[in-house]
Amino acid sequence: MGNKGRKTIIVCQGTGCVSSGATPTYKALEEGIRKAGLTDIQMKLTGCHGFCQRGPIVIIEPDGVFYSGVQEKNCEEIVESHLKNGQPVEGLFYKDPATGQPIATYGEIPFYANQERIVLARCGHINPEVIEDSIDSGIYRAAPRVFWEMPPAAVIEEIKKAGLRGRGGAGFPTGVKWGFCANVEADQKYIICNADEGDPGAFMDRSILEATPHQVLEGMIIAGYAIGATKGYIYARAEYPLAIKRLGIAIEQAREKGFLGRRVFGSEFDFDITIFQGAGAFVCGEETALIGSIEGGRGMPRTRPPFPAVKGLWGRPTVINNVKTLATVPEIINRGAEWFAGIGTEKSPGTAVFALTGKVANCGLIEVPMGTPLRKIIFDIGGGIVDGGRFKAVQTGGPSGGCLPEEFLDTPVDFENLAKAGSIMGSGGMVVMDESTCMVDLARYFLDFTQKESCGKCVPCRMGTKHMLEILEDICEGRGEPDDLSKLMELADAIKEGSLCGLGQTAPNPVITTMKYFRHEYEAHVHEKRCPALKCKAMLQYHVNQDACKLCGTCKKNCPADAIRGDKKKKIPFEIDVDKCIRCGMCHTVCPVGAVVKTSPGIVNDHEEAAEAAN
């Protein structure tokens, strides 16, 4: 790693890194380089690298040296030591959580080394706001080839042969969907990119749009050509301002280059794209609701058939594809259907992109071949459970999905296997939970979400989710009745059967899977009025372990309810008044020696166990 050759400094400007302070970092590096009078160095902004948790991320190419958590104050050292004197700064290297060993380059970091990136290949390596960067990296190579060499039917055939399935969650074969639409005669057709990523705990689509917007645009151009649509919409969440901004820039640049607009790429084909900003409704991820929203109404699902491919936006044939599906399309054209079909499993070819979050050591955006076991994703890439905790469950598919316990860790992840286990593939949210997550509380959390997001059209969904939520709230607050569990199952069945769209049909899934795999937790809440995970507030008690207490008084000072008695100077031991205590957990959080113990009556915990469970 000498000081030879032109160096490029890559500074991630994804939402995650920006919130960790990447903007001042970029400015400090720029300033440092200017002050040091270094001329052979290029600065480059990129989109998300996926390792958001370790941000701000700075990479020095061509060596591939990976710095994580680079703050403004660290920049001088990078400039002085690495850029000027060729000595990488070891203190800023990523440290393997297992061994504590520093790792210099991103290729060697297990988080990256264990991934196979197709959709995300360019994320973090190109500047999303410079179209030339995208072109140099191979984007916009497939679209012109399609225009000159492949009739629309051949494109559809290629996608069918590749076996690409919709990455939005349902996994419907993309080529088949395109085929339906292509076969309908109409004066106008539409292609819509569904970027209404509403699942809480998921940010795959946002990161892709922020990092490689042109890849998605190219996918839309190809899809439009294949089905005969001259107009495209991107339905993006309003909560993603940066993604919307970068898409806007990308569309403008593509128009200037003649990749969008009249006679794209000099062909006979006209195609243009409009961004439509969502307004905050989870149900709009459902395709007919999304169409209703673009048409200016309340986003409420319609009955199908007719399917949108036949009768969609403004009554015209419309194909709606997820961001990741469209981002995969150009790669299939470039490298061929056989190549794609060779990755992953027979029924689910290709790769899966996940937002790996929760209690794992390495949170972030990952891409693996379909069929990769959960264990590899969570432990090899994710680095295992944070703070030495124990794995309890993994939740996939967001509010429509389910929680899978340890026994499924060796299950290969694909559409079929997850469905068999009672969860779904979903759009890619994967939240890992440890022993401190209460599964009843989690079910309550998801029901609270779906109940709020139910559009209200179908009574079983509107009323049923509300009823389920009320029962779950009762259970969490210690008012559970023995027959609540059977009532929950009854309601779950009714909601599944009586709802028109995916939201209602899948809303009970989190309850069904947690009841199936973690029934003992429900029973503990209902029969013993205790929360084994020490999470449900109504069943908690805090007290000070006098043997461990150092009489520092921090707990008393921070207690918002004035519920702690004791005196530092007079050496009166600190005690918590149970009647005054609001169980906010503040004393437990601030105690420097872990002397505040959290228990749920019925459990005898020694101090260490309790503290561990709380972390």
Place this chain on the structure above:
Amino acid sequence: MEEQLSAIFARFRGTAGEVIPLLQKTQEELGFLPEEAMRRIGDFAGVPFSKVYGVATFYTMFRFTPVGKYHVCVCRGTACHVRGADQILEHVERELGISENETTGDGEFSLETVACIGCCALAPCITVNSDVHGRLTSKKASQVLKKARGAALKEEEDGK
């Protein structure tokens, strides 16, 4: 308001399909959606007021009362939930002395929760206006609010 609305309408054609973008632009400009503005949007787009109101109340993004100068949103996404978002929310409520969907008496802070802001790797997180603050603890949340409050005070002094 009249002038602001006219300026917004000038950028649209006045069709039913434009109701949502019209509402968004109006809220961007006015900070919230007064009834009169929704009536005017209805007239402009050729849609009854009842329908405009129906659309506006369907989507969580639209507000019918003004928000504070510092708009605090606590993320309730799954990753944030698992990492203790409820504790953060309670703490922020205590610090500001208001509950979810309320604004402080001085009009400085308003508090809302959002389903997910997509910064799950930095959970738990909140946003203050458009800035995301991640990896929060109760203590860090206090600092974030204190900083915003400090900025508010400074502006006030500078203004004098």
